[in-house]
Amino acid sequence: MSNKILQIVLEGLIMGGIYALISMGLTMQYGVARILNVSHGEFIMVGAFITWMLTTMAGISPLLALIICMPVTFLIGYILHRTLYKKLKDLTPSAGAYEGNAMLISFGLMFIIQSVAQKIWGSSPQGYKYLTFSFKIGKTAIAVNRLFVLFVTIIISVIFYFFLNRTRMGKAIRASSQDPAAAGMMGIKINRVMAICFGIGAILAGIAGSLLSMINNINTSMGMNYTVIALIVVVLGGLGSIPGSLVGGLILGFVGSIVNRIDTSLYMVVFYVLIMVLLLVRPKGLLGR
Amino acid sequence: MPILEIENLNCFYGNVQVLWDVSLKVEKSEIVALLGANGAGKSTLLNTIVGLVPPKSGSIRFMGEDIVNLSGSEIIERGISYLPEGGRLFPDMTIRENLELGAYPMKYWKSRKATLDMVFDMFPILKERQKQLARTLSGGEKQMLAMGRGLMSNPSLCLLDELSYGLSPLMASEVFDIVKKLREQGITVLLVEQNVRQTLEIADRAYVLENGRICLEGECCELIENDFIKTAYMGM
Numbered sequence: 001m002s003n004k005i006l007q008i009v010l011e012g013l014i015m016g017g018i019y020a021l022i023s024m025g026l027t028m029q030y031g032v033a034r035i036l037n038v039s040h041g042e043f044i045m046v047g048a049f050i051t052w053m054l055t056t057m058a059g060i061s062p063l064l065a066l067i068i069c070m071p072v073t074f075l076i077g078y079i080l081h082r083t084l085y086k087k088l089k090d091l092t093p094s095a096g097a098y099e100g101n102a103m104l105i106s107f108g109l110m111f112i113i114q115s116v117a118q119k120i121w122g123s124s125p126q127g128y129k130y131l132t133f134s135f136k137i138g139k140t141a142i143a144v145n146r147l148f149v150l151f152v153t154i155i156i157s158v159i160f161y162f163f164l165n166r167t168r169m170g171k172a173i174r175a176s177s178q179d180p181a182a183a184g185m186m187g188i189k190i191n192r193v194m195a196i197c198f199g200i201g202a203i204l205a206g207i208a209g210s211l212l213s214m215i216n217n218i219n220t221s222m223g224m225n226y227t228v229i230a231l232i233v234v235v236l237g238g239l240g241s242i243p244g245s246l247v248g249g250l251i252l253g254f255v256g257s258i259v260n261r262i263d264t265s266l267y268m269v270v271f272y273v274l275i276m277v278l279l280l281v282r283p284k285g286l287l288g289r
Numbered sequence: 290m291p292i293l294e295i296e297n298l299n300c301f302y303g304n305v306q307v308l309w310d311v312s313l314k315v316e317k318s319e320i321v322a323l324l325g326a327n328g329a330g331k332s333t334l335l336n337t338i339v340g341l342v343p344p345k346s347g348s349i350r351f352m353g354e355d356i357v358n359l360s361g362s363e364i365i366e367r368g369i370s371y372l373p374e375g376g377r378l379f380p381d382m383t384i385r386e387n388l389e390l391g392a393y394p395m396k397y398w399k400s401r402k403a404t405l406d407m408v409f410d411m412f413p414i415l416k417e418r419q420k421q422l423a424r425t426l427s428g429g430e431k432q433m434l435a436m437g438r439g440l441m442s443n444p445s446l447c448l449l450d451e452l453s454y455g456l457s458p459l460m461a462s463e464v465f466d467i468v469k470k471l472r473e474q475g476i477t478v479l480l481v482e483q484n485v486r487q488t489l490e491i492a493d494r495a496y497v498l499e500n501g502r503i504c505l506e507g508e509c510c511e512l513i514e515n516d517f518i519k520t521a522y523m524g525m
């Protein structure tokens with residue numbers, strides 16, 4: 001019995017941590033740059049495949065591959081915002097219309113990235129072996145790669161927290177999410193901050209992808225499910241709230257881990273039911289105002 | 290040379306003209322008031338000075354140099370600090386973080402600790418509560434914070450938009466005292482106010498804006514006796 005509970009808790013923490021990462025990423029993109037990025041999951045897929053390629057073809061350790069993924073995904077996100085979204089923002093008359101159009105563009109990006117990825121990497125599942133041995137706590141066997149993923153997730157979250165709360169750019173980002181016009185009055189270059197936030201969102205997705213490739217098989221159509229999960233967590237945690245994404249991600253991870261024990265096919269169904277109930281009971285999300 | 294000199298400024302929101310041929314001067318160490326009814330264009334004028342609204346024509350010179358095409362951060366670095374209407378604090382950040390953001394341009398960021406001490410000396414209440422979120426402050430404390438934040442960039446000119454709005458008479462007087470203190474520290478002030486009597490008492494000169502045009506200007510000691518001002522703005 002305690003054996004099962006320990007496994008459920010661990011699995012909840014591991015998946016919850018990854019959900020939290022991708023949801024914090026989406027929150028950065030929506031909370032500041034006002035882009036509900038439907039192509040978020042594709043950045044996860046790209047992160048996963050870059051890691052897989054570097055590991056299997058270049059023989060680099062997955063951890064090093066993860067570190068290489070970070071500037072790559074950041075640059076893709078940053079440049080996308082500086083060119084595409086910035087242009088769109090300048091051309092769109094109202095903020096509301098921009099949010100709608102930006103989401104449509106991200107839909108387009110989702111299909112484009114997916115088809116390009118399929119051309120390059122095909123559509124069959126891929127994987128590699130990393131830290132596949134396990135050890136035992138009592139009677140429970142725990143795979144080392146899963147613990148490693150959890151460990152990296154925690155480190156990244158802590159770094160992200162310090163970045164947002166202690167650094168000049170972090171403070172500028174938080175100010176911009178609360179009142180962009182006032183942030184501009186402080187001399188904060190709001191367009192630059194938005195592009196950086198979009199890039200950071202992409203980094204967090206890329207890291208999540210890297211981590212997923214260490215414990216699961218990956219395929220080029222894996223992104224969509226994670227986009228949906230991130231959207232659910234972001235709504236669950238209250239749109240735009242970073243602590244909300246963290247808590248929401250963990251909750252979803254635990255719920256998923258319990259559901260998986262009962263019936264794996266119910267995984268996404270339960271999430272949808274959860275979000276519907278939550279939207280009816282607490283429309284502003286768990287920690288939203 | 291005036292510290293701020295505006296000539297024939299014309300501003301539009303879309304096709305609607307909001308400022309018409311506005312000219313105005315502020316000399317060093319003066320307190321100059323900008324009065325006018327709601328919607329006259331006072332905030333628009335301040336927004337234009339700090340580069341948030343691009344003017345269609347006219348010039349704005351600060352310390353003799355044209356600042357019309359500068360970015361917001363460049364204007365702050367020249368020494369102009371803008372305290373917008375309604376405070377515009379960052380509600381979910383602490384007092385200390387709000388103050389730090391007042392020193393956001395790199396030039397001031399590096400010396401922010403020293404500036405912070407200076408602001409805390411001026412507003413001890415902010416020091417006591419520096420870890421508190423801005424949203425939890427009282428109206429008066431919020432205005433103190435807004436002023437403190439405005440001082441974090443060591444300005445030589447402060448643009449104040451309706452600082453006393455919504456404050457009790459006692460709190461409002463305190464705000465006006467602080468404005469006088471700014472001048473003692475060598476900071477020039479251009480202030481927009483609805484509180485006409487108190488403003489005319491502390492300011493040196495005033496401009497009255499009506500429907501986007503300057504309709505009256507002069508020394509405050511004279512304006513306070515002006516019949517138009519008395520009937521239109523002091524309800525007498």
Ligand SMILES: Nc1ncnc2c1ncn2[C@@H]1O[C@H](COP(=O)(O)OP(=O)(O)OP(=O)(O)O)[C@@H](O)[C@H]1O
Nearest residue numbers: 302303307325326327328329330331332333334374
């Ligand atoms: N962003 C904007 N877009 C369009 N019109 C605007 C905008 N801001 C202000 N206006 C209009 O410009 C005119 C002047 O507004 P402004 O805010 O400068 O007035 P004000 O003198 O500061 O008034 P108040 O005393 O109420 O603050 C008003 O008619 C207002 O409706």
Ligand SMILES: [Mg+2]
Nearest residue numbers: 331332333374
């Ligand atoms: Mg105004």
